[in-house]
Amino acid sequence: MQKFALKLSLYLTGLILLLFFFRAFVFPYPDKVISRKFSMLSLEKQHINTLFFGPSTIEMHYDPLLYDSLLSAEGKSSTSFNFGISAMVTPENQYVLEKILSLDLPRLKFLLLEVNGLRTVDVEALKETETVREIEMTDVKRALQRARLLNLHFESTADRWEAVKTILSSMITRFSGYGAIDNYVYVSLANQRSRKNNFRIENGYMVRGFKYYEVNPDSVPRYKKLQKYFTQPASQKAYLQQIKELDLQREQAAITPVDKSIADIYEEMIRQCNSKGIRVILIVSSVANGKVSGLVKELQQRKLSVDIIDFMSPEKYPEFYDVRNRADGNHLSYPAAELATRELAKEVLKILNRD
Amino acid sequence: MLFNSLHFLIFFPIVIGLYFSLPYRYRWGFLLAASYYFYACWEVSYLLLIIFSTIVDYWAALQMGKKDSRKKRRPFLVLSLGANLGLLLFFKYFNFFNDSLRFVFQEFNLFYDVPALDLLLPVGISFYTFQTLAYTIDVYRGIQHPEKHIGKFALYVSFFPQLVAGPIERSTRMLPQYRKNYDFDYDRVVDGLKQMAWGFFKKLVIADRLDVYVSEVYSHPDITFGWPVIIAAYMFTIQVYCDFSAYSDIGIGAARVMGYDLMRNFRQPFFGKSMAEFWQRWHISLTTWFKDYLYIPLGGNRVSKKRWISNLFIVFLVSGLWHGAAWTFVIFGFLHGMYLSIGALTMTFRNKLWQQLIDRTHPKLAILRDGVKLFGTFHLFMVSLFIFRAPSLDVTITLLKNALIFRPNTDLIIGFTELDMLIAILATCFLFYGDWVEECKGSMRKALTERSTAVRWVFYFAMGLTIVLTGHFSEREFIYFQF
Structure with a gap:
């Protein structure tokens, strides 16, 4: 048995070392969607001065080409890049942002950062691949942040155990991530294709014309399903009921411990950007649930030196909440994304002109 | 529990470690408990089905062992077949036959109002049912002596490595193995x-x-x-x-x-x-x-x-x-x-x-x-x-x-x-x-x-x-x- 234990330890140690080697030097980033965008950003890093950053609402609501043309029409030069990643939750976004900042984009001056309502709020959400992605980072700091958030949120030991199991499972079984090799090779393929087609255009209703957008193959059926669901009268009725109460809900929202801990992360991100001379503008997107309200309040209370553009109000922006302009409760349709981009450009111009 | 899960990655080394650490006489009991736990990870209540099958077949086989002719053994075989196949038919095939009948009735515009059952199919039921059936049939045929140790028989029915998706083992191969003691053998x-x-x-x-x-x-x-x-x-x-x-x-x-x-x-x-x-x-x-x-x-x-x-x-x-x-x-x-x-x-x-x-x-x-x-x-x-x-x-x-x-x-x-x-x-x-x-x-x-x-x-x-x-x-x- 001793001989077995010795050889097994030797094998496992060797395997872990090899995995670390692969993880650190050969295939350093485990998520293919992020990797692809990351790689494209690296290619364009000399030109980009504005970065859209956040989850799918950023990805689907704002078109960099249109945004650039609108700003240029007003004499403000802009070369923007949409780094929206579906379900990029806190604290993954900080991790990704740090990676972006380490690229040293020489012209980057503006970061349009979504106030991200996404967080791992229940065990079921943790099981979703895209949400679990953040823990795949095998980054101790981030894992601890996550643990802190979970600890604040989960009340029962059973829930905590589920969460711990899922995190461990992610860190062990998805150690390097199934997409590890994938990234490395696929990025070059994606780049070739992008150059040839002047960036890939797919899945029209959702993202057509969005510069640098790369379709995550897994998300296509999901969005189709979502859209199909949203066309049902019952879903639309539920949605209309939901948005009726949204403004009131936002007013009454309480700041939770989770909001505070996420606000800490935002504060840190803003500080990191400012130290590099990058101005942060926070965006609250037009989603149909008020989960982010407590976080917005907390950020406002902290009196940070950032502007907040707030689109989450059916009263103020009825066209965003018109059922015909929605892909689903949380996302605008493609034509409505043009509206959102125009509105965003208008708000940003107001800020720039004010200064 | 899935083999390709973190749960199994933790479960298996613990089971192996404890298995070889325990004295021989406790090992069958430990393996049985581990097997039941393995199965209960899906649905605790369905463990009762395995236990039910185990008890019925154990008893039926013992009764058959006491009889000297096939004719006298037959009622116990029928009982075992009825119990096992009954469970299998109910859990696995009820909705299938029911839906098929409904379709036929509807085709002829006849009234049919037997509702579908909202049942979760017990994982591996076809496998362990066939395994236990093989045992009772072998006892009936006189190929296999009835197992007197209910614990070891229960282990034969529920041994976790093959419980959920086979191989569908034979009692003549497995029961003698459960009576042996195995030391840690490197190779x-x-x-x-x-x-x-x-x-x-x-x-x-x-x-x-x-x-x-x-x-x-x-x-x-x-x-x-x-x-x-x-x-x-x-x-x-x-x-x-x-x-x-x-x-x-x-x-x-x-x-x-x-x-x-x-x-x-x-x-x-x-x-x-x-x-x-x-x-x-x-x-x-x-x-x-x-x-x-x-x-x-x-x-x-x-x-x-x-x-x-x-x-x-x-x-x-x-x-x-x-x-x-x-x-x-x-x-x-x-x-x-x-x-x-x-x-x-x-x-x-x-x-x-x-x-x-x-x-x-x-x-x-x-x-x-x-x-x-x-x-x-x-x-x-x-x-x-x-x-x-x-x-x-x-x-x-x-x-x-x-x-x-x-x-x-x-x-x-x-x-x-x-x-x-x-x-x-x-x-x-x-x-x-x-x-x-x-x-x-x-x-x-x-x-x-x-x-x-x-x-x-x-x-x-x-x-x-x-x-x-x-x-x-x-x-x-x-x-x-x-x-």
């Missing part, structure tokens, strides 16, 4: 772990990767045309083999670590040169079960030709239904019955034809003959799986039609990346290479041990890295769990 443990690793490679790197493509095609039958449908058919054939044989490999390997020898369930099935040979290599434990407990009692091939053919059809129709409660499975069974019947009826003619075409005139082309046979067998099986995979007959028909429609600019890679495709192709080539080595040398693991230490360790590290870096860790269930 045996390492051999078992290697077999498990091979299973994980097949499941995580190949089967679950291919599942992404196959599911994408089968879930969008209306919009998938031409090559993707054909590619999916090939992929599913490989996927089923990898998925199911992976479970057997992991189970057999896990049992071997503890000292138990489970029967071989797959023997390079795609090297079968006829459908009859294929079934001697595929899911061997089920095939032999049907042979021993259904085909031979029906008369096997020692009856008139007509009866022989009908025996083949009966066996394969039941086998189809065993796989699942749906008409697609019935058709799957029917197709195989047809394959074997036609094969049996034309065997003399085919042999003569091959002799005239190749064996006598061009003996050097024997390899071509074998190639044609392998190709034919593989594709016949693939066609049957095409139906097997579809959730309904409508989907099968739609996909069959669409497979013949080739549209320009069709994207061949659906649901995953070019790299996924590349990995799938390379891994499948390696799988067939492994099967070829097994076919030629008997055992790939044995062939590997003949290599130098350096080569072996490089292979082990490469295997570990391949599994971790390219495996799909989404904890997808094994296909055969649904049966």
Whole structure:
């Protein structure tokens, strides 16, 4: 048995070392969607001065080409890049942002950062691949942040155990991530294709014309399903009921411990950007649930030196909440994304002109 | 509990560690508790079904042991068959028959108001039911003495490495093993772990990767045309083999670590040169079960030709239904019955034809003959799986039609990346290479041990890295769990 234990330890140690080697030097980033965008950003890093950053609402609501043309029409030069990643939750976004900042984009001056309502709020959400992605980072700091958030949120030991199991499972079984090799090779393929087609255009209703957008193959059926669901009268009725109460809900929202801990992360991100001379503008997107309200309040209370553009109000922006302009409760349709981009450009111009 | 889960990654080393640390007399009890825990991870309440089956069969067998003639034993056999098959019919087939009846009634505009049952199919019910049935039938036939130790009998019914998806073991093989004591044997443990690793490679790197493509095609039958449908058919054939044989490999390997020898369930099935040979290599434990407990009692091939053919059809129709409660499975069974019947009826003619075409005139082309046979067998099986995979007959028909429609600019890679495709192709080539080595040398693991230490360790590290870096860790269930 001793001989077995010795050889097994030797094998496992060797395997872990090899995995670390692969993880650190050969295939350093485990998520293919992020990797692809990351790689494209690296290619364009000399030109980009504005970065859209956040989850799918950023990805689907704002078109960099249109945004650039609108700003240029007003004499403000802009070369923007949409780094929206579906379900990029806190604290993954900080991790990704740090990676972006380490690229040293020489012209980057503006970061349009979504106030991200996404967080791992229940065990079921943790099981979703895209949400679990953040823990795949095998980054101790981030894992601890996550643990802190979970600890604040989960009340029962059973829930905590589920969460711990899922995190461990992610860190062990998805150690390097199934997409590890994938990234490395696929990025070059994606780049070739992008150059040839002047960036890939797919899945029209959702993202057509969005510069640098790369379709995550897994998300296509999901969005189709979502859209199909949203066309049902019952879903639309539920949605209309939901948005009726949204403004009131936002007013009454309480700041939770989770909001505070996420606000800490935002504060840190803003500080990191400012130290590099990058101005942060926070965006609250037009989603149909008020989960982010407590976080917005907390950020406002902290009196940070950032502007907040707030689109989450059916009263103020009825066209965003018109059922015909929605892909689903949380996302605008493609034509409505043009509206959102125009509105965003208008708000940003107001800020720039004010200064 | 899934073999491909973190839960099992923690569970298995603990079980092995404790198993070898415990005195011999406590081991059966520990393994039984571990097996029940393993099963209870799905649904605690369904553990009662296993316990019920165990008690009924234990008691029925003991009663049969006291009787000196088959006639006197028969009521207890009927009781055991009734209890086990009753549970199986109720949980697995009630809704199927009910829906079929409803359809027939509705076709004739007749009132039918028996509601469908909202039941979760107990995982592995077909496997452990067949295993316990084999025991009581063997006791009835006098081949097996009734087991007096209820704990060891319960372990025979629920031994976790093979509880959920086989191999369907025989009491004559397993019960004597539970009476023995096994010490830690380095070579045996390492051999078992290697077999498990091979299973994980097949499941995580190949089967679950291919599942992404196959599911994408089968879930969008209306919009998938031409090559993707054909590619999916090939992929599913490989996927089923990898998925199911992976479970057997992991189970057999896990049992071997503890000292138990489970029967071989797959023997390079795609090297079968006829459908009859294929079934001697595929899911061997089920095939032999049907042979021993259904085909031979029906008369096997020692009856008139007509009866022989009908025996083949009966066996394969039941086998189809065993796989699942749906008409697609019935058709799957029917197709195989047809394959074997036609094969049996034309065997003399085919042999003569091959002799005239190749064996006598061009003996050097024997390899071509074998190639044609392998190709034919593989594709016949693939066609049957095409139906097997579809959730309904409508989907099968739609996909069959669409497979013949080739549209320009069709994207061949659906649901995953070019790299996924590349990995799938390379891994499948390696799988067939492994099967070829097994076919030629008997055992790939044995062939590997003949290599130098350096080569072996490089292979082990490469295997570990391949599994971790390219495996799909989404904890997808094994296909055969649904049966």
